[in-house]
Amino acid sequence: MAEHTTKVKRPTIKDIARESGYSKTAVSFAFNDPSRISKKACEQILSTAEKLGYIPDPMARNFSLRRHLSIGFLLPQEIQYSLNNPYTQQVLLGIGSVCEKFGYTLTLIPPLNESVTEAVRNAAVDGLITMGMQVDMDIVSVMQTRHLSYVTIDGTADKQMPSVNINDEEASYEIMKTVLQAGHRQLCIIGLGKDVFAENATSPSLPSRRLAGYRRALEEVNLSLDDVTMLVCEPTLEEGKKKGNEILALDKNITCVVAMSDIVAIGCILSWSEAGKKIPQDISIAGFDNIDEASFITPKLTTIDQPAHEKGRLAAQALFQMINKAPLESVHIEIPYTLIKRDSVFDLTSQQL
Amino acid sequence: MAEHTTKVKRPTIKDIARESGYSKTAVSFAFNDPSRISKKACEQILSTAEKLGYIPDPMARNFSLRRHLSIGFLLPQEIQYSLNNPYTQQVLLGIGSVCEKFGYTLTLIPPLNESVTEAVRNAAVDGLITMGMQVDMDIVSVMQTRHLSYVTIDGTADKQMPSVNINDEEASYEIMKTVLQAGHRQLCIIGLGKDVFAENATSPSLPSRRLAGYRRALEEVNLSLDDVTMLVCEPTLEEGKKKGNEILALDKNITCVVAMSDIVAIGCILSWSEAGKKIPQDISIAGFDNIDEASFITPKLTTIDQPAHEKGRLAAQALFQMINKAPLESVHIEIPYTLIKRDSVFDLTSQQL
DNA sequence: CTGAAAGCGCTTACAG
DNA sequence: CTGAAAGCGCTTACAG
Numbered sequence: 080m081a082e083h084t085t086k087v088k089r090p091t092i093k094d095i096a097r098e099s100g101y102s103k104t105a106v107s108f109a110f111n112d113p114s115r116i117s118k119k120a121c122e123q124i125l126s127t128a129e130k131l132g133y134i135p136d137p138m139a140r141n142f143s144l145r146r147h148l149s150i151g152f153l154l155p156q157e158i159q160y161s162l163n164n165p166y167t168q169q170v171l172l173g174i175g176s177v178c179e180k181f182g183y184t185l186t187l188i189p190p191l192n193e194s195v196t197e198a199v200r201n202a203a204v205d206g207l208i209t210m211g212m213q214v215d216m217d218i219v220s221v222m223q224t225r226h227l228s229y230v231t232i233d234g235t236a237d238k239q240m241p242s243v244n245i246n247d248e249e250a251s252y253e254i255m256k257t258v259l260q261a262g263h264r265q266l267c268i269i270g271l272g273k274d275v276f277a278e279n280a281t282s283p284s285l286p287s288r289r290l291a292g293y294r295r296a297l298e299e300v301n302l303s304l305d306d307v308t309m310l311v312c313e314p315t316l317e318e319g320k321k322k323g324n325e326i327l328a329l330d331k332n333i334t335c336v337v338a339m340s341d342i343v344a345i346g347c348i349l350s351w352s353e354a355g356k357k358i359p360q361d362i363s364i365a366g367f368d369n370i371d372e373a374s375f376i377t378p379k380l381t382t383i384d385q386p387a388h389e390k391g392r393l394a395a396q397a398l399f400q401m402i403n404k405a406p407l408e409s410v411h412i413e414i415p416y417t418l419i420k421r422d423s424v425f426d427l428t429s430q431q432l
Numbered sequence: 433m434a435e436h437t438t439k440v441k442r443p444t445i446k447d448i449a450r451e452s453g454y455s456k457t458a459v460s461f462a463f464n465d466p467s468r469i470s471k472k473a474c475e476q477i478l479s480t481a482e483k484l485g486y487i488p489d490p491m492a493r494n495f496s497l498r499r500h501l502s503i504g505f506l507l508p509q510e511i512q513y514s515l516n517n518p519y520t521q522q523v524l525l526g527i528g529s530v531c532e533k534f535g536y537t538l539t540l541i542p543p544l545n546e547s548v549t550e551a552v553r554n555a556a557v558d559g560l561i562t563m564g565m566q567v568d569m570d571i572v573s574v575m576q577t578r579h580l581s582y583v584t585i586d587g588t589a590d591k592q593m594p595s596v597n598i599n600d601e602e603a604s605y606e607i608m609k610t611v612l613q614a615g616h617r618q619l620c621i622i623g624l625g626k627d628v629f630a631e632n633a634t635s636p637s638l639p640s641r642r643l644a645g646y647r648r649a650l651e652e653v654n655l656s657l658d659d660v661t662m663l664v665c666e667p668t669l670e671e672g673k674k675k676g677n678e679i680l681a682l683d684k685n686i687t688c689v690v691a692m693s694d695i696v697a698i699g700c701i702l703s704w705s706e707a708g709k710k711i712p713q714d715i716s717i718a719g720f721d722n723i724d725e726a727s728f729i730t731p732k733l734t735t736i737d738q739p740a741h742e743k744g745r746l747a748a749q750a751l752f753q754m755i756n757k758a759p760l761e762s763v764h765i766e767i768p769y770t771l772i773k774r775d776s777v778f779d780l781t782s783q784q785l
Numbered sequence: 786c787t788g789a790a791a792g793c794g795c796t797t798a799c800a801g
Numbered sequence: 802c803t804g805a806a807a808g809c810g811c812t813t814a815c816a817g
Contacts, residue, residue, distance in 0.1 A: 139794035158528035492810035
């Protein structure tokens with residue numbers, strides 16, 4: 080290589096040591112624990128650092144200290160899908176607010192080469208938060224052999240799997256009951272896309288727990304899930320619109336849709352409005368999540384309020400406890416939800432024709 | 433330390449080498465370039481790795497290869513504020529989709545100990561995307577001495593500062609003109625909170641460029657910014673609601689509000705609805721951004737459509753070019769916007785009382 | 786195909 | 802207060 084290949088190389092601790100006349104140890108102390116060297120030494124070192132444009136390499140520092148100062152949020156599928164849901168965004172905010180407090184960054188980890196497992200193998204983080212995880216997934220064994228701490232939100236509780244959830248079965252029961260009490264019998268359920276994690280899961284996933292709640296309410300009026308039209312989609316606005324149109328085309332005279340996700344419910348409402356339907360008179364709908372948008376769509380959405388932000392916050396808090404080797408008060412955190420009755424479910428009983 | 437302090441230590445490449453009978457070099461090749469060793473060696477190494485529960489340490493690998501495989505998104509203030517705006521969330525999605533494509537993670541970097549500069553000094557990333565950055569900020573010099581690549585969105589273009597923008601002055605001019613043509617003269621502008629980056633900035637920031645556009649339109653009807661009520665707030669729904677109420681309390685008979693952010697405009701609408709106002713008849717409003725919510729609030733919002741997702745995508749694309757030492761086609765990318773006229777600005781001229 | 790050894794840029798126990 | 806040296810867990814040019 081010719082001399083003039085002056086690659087502007089960043090100075091290292093060694094350069095500062097040489098230039099300032101002190102040792103690498105002293106330079107390190109100047110930045111990390113000035114009390115261990117003389118004031119004079121510290122000043123000289125800091126000023127030559129300034130002069131040469133030296134900033135300690137965070138990666139080398141972290142490597143040496145065996146930490147990343149970052150926690151990871153594992154995205155179960157492409158980022159478009161994962162983050163296009165206000166519910167997930169609120170979870171993210173909750174996690175982020177805790178990271179911030181601890182001086183950590185938050186790493187969003189999309190699948191690597193389409194593989195979530197690959198992504199987990201390579202994740203440069205101190206711990207992971209996942210959504211909808213179950214123990215019997217190979218990602219879990221990767222996290223375990225990597226000795227990574229992890230917490231799952233909306234996943235399936237297990238002693239190997241610290242979790243944060245609401246009581247989805249009960250919440251689903253309540254909202255379905257609300258719909259049934261309003262007299263609706265021609266129903267359509269829009270479930271959540273099945274988890275990409277779940278290849279051969281055995282324990283009941285979040286969608287199936289919700290379904291169980293719906294079923295219980297249905298059975299009380301002598302209906303079963305077989306009497307209901309079942310659809311499934313990813314929780315995004317676009318998918319919701321699509322399903323909304325599909326339902327209209329179904330020609331089954333559905334009077335009420337019960338969606339497992341507000342964003343999907345809102346998508347339905349938008350598509351129905353465009354099609355000239357009156358909501359909730361022509362067709363009613365109930366959601367799940369109580370995202371902000373649920374209260375400013377017309378009609379306002381009847382839904383289950385679940386504190387997404389709080390879920391993220393608690394999951395992150397638990398994760399930091401684990402990272403810091405502190406014992407967890409409880410491995411499975413269950414937080415309260417609230418049924419929110421608004422205007423999107425028409426009361427068929429009150430208008431005895 | 434007593435013998436039974438069996439800290440479950442992760443096996444390292446050395447352990448696999450010893451156990452399998454091959455060298456560290458061979459183990460490394462088995463994972464990274466199997467073609468360089470014999471099939472037999474590879475199999476034996478991989479199987480002992482499996483047996484001992486060995487997964488190569490990503491941090492050590494990245495450190496050795498002098499890379500992070502992550503790019504950073506710098507949050508100008510606490511994560512609550514920064515990410516609670518659908519506009520920013522879309523930018524984030526755009527960035528994320530590119531990261532995903534390149535096999536990178538996306539690191540959200542909140543201020544560290546309240547300091548954005550501190551956060552940049554310690555960021556473990558290969559490049560940074562910032563919002564609303566100007567050259568004359570000390571964060572910029574930190575990025576430069578760290579030899580970090582960076583791109584700014586909604587910042588101030590400069591040869592030292594690759595950027596992605598729309599023409600904010602022109603867009604603002606257009607929307608103000610729309611409002612004025614509808615006959616509104618009692619106006620209130622809600623600007624964006626001044627940047628936390630900007631301590632002693634000299635070149636015009638995004639809010640001031642927008643203001644310049646507003647001013648130009650105002651001057652065409654012989655008004656100046658002094659004739660307009662000026663408010664400023666952070667772009668969140670909550671802040672928007674607060675400002676909405678403040679405006680009602682103002683008792684200035686404002687007929688139209690021009691907000692620099694849809695989320696703030698929506699906040700206003702919500703607070704006004706609660707207060708029993710008819711919108712846009714009693715009070716009109718125009719926004720900026722065209723977030724999804726702008727089209728499903730009632731009334732639908734008149735606003736400027738700017739492709740937030742595209743901004744993020746282009747910024748990330750440029751950043752990866754820089755990281756890969758490829759030349760940039762253009763250091764300053766300007767993308768088109770669109771004026772969207774909907775229902776939130778009442779036409780005072782058509783109803784000649 | 787295989788391995789010994791230097792190197793990535795820090796931290797820190799230890800000796801002076 | 803100060804510094805030489807080992808170590809963090811990988812990669813890779815080089816020699817065999």
